[in-house]
Amino acid sequence: SYARVEKKQKAATPTVVQSDIDEGIPTTQVRAENTFAIIIANENYQQDPMVDYALRDGRTFKTYCQQVLGIPSENIRMHEDATLNNMRSVVNWISNVARVYGGEARVIFYYAGHGVPDDEGNTNLLPVDGTAKDPATGYSLQSLYASLGGLDTRNVCVFLDACFSGKQRNNDMLVAARGVRRAKEETPQGNMVVFSASKEDETAHSYPEKGHGLFTYFLCKKLQETEGNVTLGELADYVSSNVAKRSVVVLNTMQTPTTSASPVLENSWRDIKLR
Numbered sequence: 001s002y003a004r005v006e007k008k009q010k011a012a013t014p015t016v017v018q019s020d021i022d023e024g025i026p027t028t029q030v031r032a033e034n035t036f037a038i039i040i041a042n043e044n045y046q047q048d049p050m051v052d053y054a055l056r057d058g059r060t061f062k063t064y065c066q067q068v069l070g071i072p073s074e075n076i077r078m079h080e081d082a083t084l085n086n087m088r089s090v091v092n093w094i095s096n097v098a099r100v101y102g103g104e105a106r107v108i109f110y111y112a113g114h115g116v117p118d119d120e121g122n123t124n125l126l127p128v129d130g131t132a133k134d135p136a137t138g139y140s141l142q143s144l145y146a147s148l149g150g151l152d153t154r155n156v157c158v159f160l161d162a163c164f165s166g167k168q169r170n171n172d173m174l175v176a177a178r179g180v181r182r183a184k185e186e187t188p189q190g191n192m193v194v195f196s197a198s199k200e201d202e203t204a205h206s207y208p209e210k211g212h213g214l215f216t217y218f219l220c221k222k223l224q225e226t227e228g229n230v231t232l233g234e235l236a237d238y239v240s241s242n243v244a245k246r247s248v249v250v251l252n253t254m255q256t257p258t259t260s261a262s263p264v265l266e267n268s269w270r271d272i273k274l275r
Helices: 002-011 054-067 084-100 141-149 214-226 232-251
Strands: 035-041 076-080 106-112 115-117 123-125 155-161 192-196 258-261
Touching: 035 054, 035 084, 054 076, 054 106, 054 155, 054 214, 076 084, 084 106, 084 141, 106 141, 123 141, 141 155, 141 192, 155 214, 192 232, 214 232, 232 258
Parallel strands: 035 076, 035 106, 106 155, 155 192
Antiparallel strands: 115 123, 192 258
């Protein structure tokens, strides 16, 4: 029953530790009036195992958006434990924003939670009212890229602290009966750059000693160290290198973040500033 699942989830809640990225967060005087952020943090699933630290990841990233990147609070839409309708609604919101800003808007989309592939390898972000046993209950990554990539914007940065191998952050199988399925790599569209926490067949791990997802920790760490004055290329190199090192040394496994850009930005994305 749902009650038994909920009880199990609460019992499995990881111990929260104080992390260095949650202290001494820089504050910029810049006000990024034309930058908008969507943050979705899905931790407590109705039918599937919880995602360790996902809510904390989303909340911390929101703080960095406000303090380090200078995004006004009214320009940020955050959904904790988002349903499918929540996710669709917030994408509709950003579509309207892009329309009225006439090509001047910059968009950041951040997601922490489960990702699941279907039997054909199509990838989906999993809302809390969906289930990994039925990937059709997810939000298609292909559909998301089409929506965001079709916007008239200066650029769109997507950060995905999720994996699509059928595994959880703790390396257990999300759908044990199906095993690891090879996920397809979706191609970014429009003016889009996508930062993914791991390769298609790897797990996006948590970082228990820091109380965050491994990918989100180093994403925020670089923003903290540079006070937000960083190019996407510098950010990609730092996150990829440090996540790979920590995953091998601490977790004895490989997690390799990847960065991909749409054809339009293929030769220029590395020089784009996040702020």
